[in-house]
Amino acid sequence: MVGYQGGSMEDFTALYQALEKPLLRYLWTFVRNATVAEDLLQEAFLQIHRARHTYMPPRPVKPWVYAITRHVALMYLRSQRRRRESLAEQDLPEVPVPPAMERIADRATVMRLLRELPRAGQEVLVLHHLLGLSFDEVGQIVGVTAGTAKVRAHRALKRLRQAIEEEGGRA
Amino acid sequence: VSRDGLPAELRRRIEADLEPVRPLPPVWRRTLLVAVVAVAVFAVMLALIPLRADMATIPLWLSWGGSALQLLVGLLLIGLALREGVPGAGSAAGVIAGVATLAVLTQALVGFATWRMAPGTEPIDRPVHVGMRCLEHDALLAIPALLITLALLWRALPVRPQTAGLLGGGGAALTADAVTHLLCPVSDLQHVLVWHCGAVVFLMLLGWIGGTIWCLRGRR
Numbered sequence: 590m591v592g593y594q595g596g597s598m599e600d601f602t603a604l605y606q607a608l609e610k611p612l613l614r615y616l617w618t619f620v621r622n623a624t625v626a627e628d629l630l631q632e633a634f635l636q637i638h639r640a641r642h643t644y645m646p647p648r649p650v651k652p653w654v655y656a657i658t659r660h661v662a663l664m665y666l667r668s669q670r671r672r673r674e675s676l677a678e679q680d681l682p683e684v685p686v687p688p689a690m691e692r693i694a695d696r697a698t699v700m701r702l703l704r705e706l707p708r709a710g711q712e713v714l715v716l717h718h719l720l721g722l723s724f725d726e727v728g729q730i731v732g733v734t735a736g737t738a739k740v741r742a743h744r745a746l747k748r749l750r751q752a753i754e755e756e757g758g759r760a
Numbered sequence: 761v762s763r764d765g766l767p768a769e770l771r772r773r774i775e776a777d778l779e780p781v782r783p784l785p786p787v788w789r790r791t792l793l794v795a796v797v798a799v800a801v802f803a804v805m806l807a808l809i810p811l812r813a814d815m816a817t818i819p820l821w822l823s824w825g826g827s828a829l830q831l832l833v834g835l836l837l838i839g840l841a842l843r844e845g846v847p848g849a850g851s852a853a854g855v856i857a858g859v860a861t862l863a864v865l866t867q868a869l870v871g872f873a874t875w876r877m878a879p880g881t882e883p884i885d886r887p888v889h890v891g892m893r894c895l896e897h898d899a900l901l902a903i904p905a906l907l908i909t910l911a912l913l914w915r916a917l918p919v920r921p922q923t924a925g926l927l928g929g930g931g932a933a934l935t936a937d938a939v940t941h942l943l944c945p946v947s948d949l950q951h952v953l954v955w956h957c958g959a960v961v962f963l964m965l966l967g968w969i970g971g972t973i974w975c976l977r978g979r980r
Contacts, residue, residue: 594780594781594782594783595780596778596779596780598774598775598778601774601778602764602765602766605765605766605770606764606765609765631767631769631770634770634774635770635773635774636917638773638774638777639917640847640916640917641781642781642782642783642784642916643783643784643845643846643847643916643917644783645783645784645786645846645849646783648846648848648849652847652848652849653846653847653848653849654848655848656847656848656850656919657847657848657917657919659919660847660917660919728852729848729849729850730848732850732851732852732853732920733852733853733854734852734854734855737852737854
């Protein structure tokens with residue numbers, strides 16, 4: 590990141606390559622549409638570029654990048670709400686499911702039930718369980734304490750497990 | 761999409777503007793800049809305008825101590841506002857609510873203690889007129905600190921601009937009222953609670969509006 594602030598295109602490319610997929614997954618939790626998520630990814634990287642002077646070494650890069658990406662997604666959602674548009678939901682092909690979750694349900698079921706969770710819990714769950722960020726980092730991105738992030742993730746995971754069990758019961 | 765996975769349009773736009781940038785100074789240094797301005801306003805005003813007539817009856821810890829407390833809490837709010845300018849470094853929602861409450865409480869407590877120790881020089885015959893003058897005084901004194909805080913914020917990227925503006929407005933109001941506390945001759949509790957606490961709320965609102973304008977400008 591320091592090299593990129595110094596004007597290195599190679600360092601920007603490395604940052605893009607390292608973060609492209611996780612950011613795409615994160616954006617998908619907001620828009621649930623692969624095409625729009627990809628457009629927003631470009632917008633997020635442009636915003637990252639415009640705000641690159643706000644990154645202060647040696648702070649961790651991830652919370653900074655994810656917070657900007659979240660900002661881009663929320664701005665998009667607000668503008669979409671104003672225009673009263675809705676998007677067709679599409680799965681993002683690359684979204685993986687952690688092995689722990691795959692043991693209790695298949696990928697499609699987990700993704701479908703994840704979609705039905707409230708956005709706040711879903712976001713924290715995705716950031717921590719799917720993208721591997723610590724609760725401290727999640728708190729910094731979402732603007733809550735690490736403890737609150739943990740509670741949200743715990744509640745969301747509990748609801749997800751309950752939903753999976755109910756599905757199993759029905760089956 | 762090029763071989764390295766970078767979309768061509770993104771690559772073009774990044775390459776067109778790839779000048780080296782200097783990272784923002786740490787929050788404490790930017791807060792110090794606002795502190796210098798706030799203290800300069802404080803010093804100039806106290807040099808120009810005579811202190812309140814009942815100054816001798818108020819204990820030192822409450823007169824100068826109260827002002828110092830207001831100044832410190834104000835700068836704390838400004839520091840938190842400036843932190844909002846760094847994505848991923850903002851405070852948790854609970855902290856912000858707590859600090860905004862602390863700002864109004866500090867104002868109310870200093871006013872209450874002053875009223876208990878020195879219950880006013882004379883009755884006010886036109887409370888609204890006097891109150892408006894105090895509100896105007898606080899707002900005018902707060903403007904330099906508020907403008908610098910907002911300018912520093914807009915140079916960064918506040919992802920919650922309204923929150924940042926609200927904190928900046930509250931902080932600037934408290935630094936301004938640190939001066940007014942030593943000048944305003946009215947200790948009447950109603951006057952302090954309505955007009956001096958009102959000034960804090962008013963400037964918080966002003967900062968919030970500033971944040972909203974910035975947000976709308978960014979969307980266009």
